Amino acid sequence: MRSTHQVSGFAFAVLGAVCFSFKAIFVKLAYRYGVDAETLLALRMGYALPFFIAMGFSISYREPRALSRRDLLMLLVLGVTGYYLASYLDFLGLRYITAALERLILFIYPTLVVILSAVFLGKRIARAMLAPMLLCYIGIGLAVSHDLDLSHAGSNVALGCLLVFGSTLSYATYLMLSGEEVKTLGATRVAALATSVACVLSLLQFVLMRPLASLAQPWQVHALALAMALLSTVLPIWLIAVAMRRIGASATSMIGTLGPVLTILFGWVFLGESLGAIQLFGAGLVITGVVLIGRMKD
Template sequence: MMTGNDSAITDNTFSNNRFIRNGLLIAVLAAFLFSTKPILIKFLYQLGMEPVPLMWLRMMLATPVYLVVAVFAWKRSQQTLAVRDIAAAAAIGLLGYYLASYLDLLALQHISAQFERVVLYAYPTFVVLLGALFFNQPLSGKILLPLVITYAGLLLMYSQELSSSQSGDNPLSGSLLVLASALAFAGYILLSKTVIQKTGSLLFTSIAMTSAAIATAVHHQIQQPLALPQYDSQVWGLLILLALFATVLPSFLTSEAIKRIGPARASMTGILGPVITSILAIVFLGEALSLTGLAGMAMVIWGVALLAR
């Protein structure tokens, strides 16, 4: 016979399991939305857009949402923020959301969406290496095997990229650009940890994104005067999807997933990213995936999973 205490324990267990399950579903949805970004960018390139205007319009559409969230987070903050912390968040945002994004957009002009997503997925390995080189973080011998597996997989993916490249593509330049993007984002991860602890994740992300938006606007102004371009409804529709559904929404979903299930469980769903992007690229962009590329992708996912564990 079940007692009142037993019933309460059962209810709590069911509630906790449902909370975790919902957190995992949120993390999976965030991974799916993030995975659509290179597909949308490729479509916009096919419609004649250039990297800097694309990046500017994406940030212009996304920034108002982040500003609203920043005001909300600021009002809810229980501590007084120092000017140096706000300045640090803005500076780090330039690294992670301006420089890394710009290099990534340049890379997508020369390489496939699949290869871009796999290289970016491998950024935790760069976090480990940069942490050892510049932040005195210990480099354990246990991570050597995951690093070897990951980079061997990247080499296999690069060999497919060379064999499937078309006229006008430049796989070497694209690969170097996306590697530089991954390195910039790894630096962002390393530098942001301390500042996020002081500002909170919502306010930090909003400040960082706003800083990157301002930098992008200045970059665009240097190239050509800022003016709202006359694009057709198809281009604007893709830009709105890119800004809101492939940038803003998954960033907040990821924060919610981390709050519900923790960073370790949330990061595990990142394994789905390269797989989802590959499927979308094959279906919508007509990209090929050979057995060599598939093996390379599997090795990268395996290596990063080992490193995370």
């Protein structure tokens, strides 16, 4: 029984990594139909919101706990940093860079958590961390150089990298701040409630920035936004939560290192993105650095 429990945990972790890896692919495919970032984000979050509300109610029913004023404030902050701002900057950045490069930049978030924790929480950065962190940034540099070589609009690639780096920084801030809330409320409840906040903010942003007529998009855009909401937002959050309960956070995070490789592969298959040796070598450095950091933190 225990073996079956663990096997299913590994399967959920792998499937969660696959689902997350498709997000950038869905975004890039939707952009081919001329939709803007604000509308696409609103569609994604609008389709996902009912599921997160249901998830939040389900958890609250099974594990009732009153939310304090501090909890509500922190969930608002976490929703802004972890899901709203991180998602919006990511969508903007994907206008200019490949899905593969986007995923690699997002994947360096553990290095930013270490740096932010040192700056704001006074946690010392161990010397052993420096080499893996350097590996990550050398790998990103190689991947960026690969995209710059293929692009005649280097400034656009640089802008896209900056926007996605901002997304990564926002998500790292969320992780740094969420520790206490996760201990108190549980990871799934925090994710469901914080994401619900982000969904509402994304819809408000759309109302303020775009006319309602912008929702009249081709059916393909709605289909991709729905797929993004279900397959790359709601489902993987649930899958990863279950995997962590069954095989632990360390094993789940190690399986998550499949993400960049899968996105590079999916970008090549579905978007026709180039697959170069320098890019793959850079991806290998980033993954190695993140794995080493993960082991040291454990």
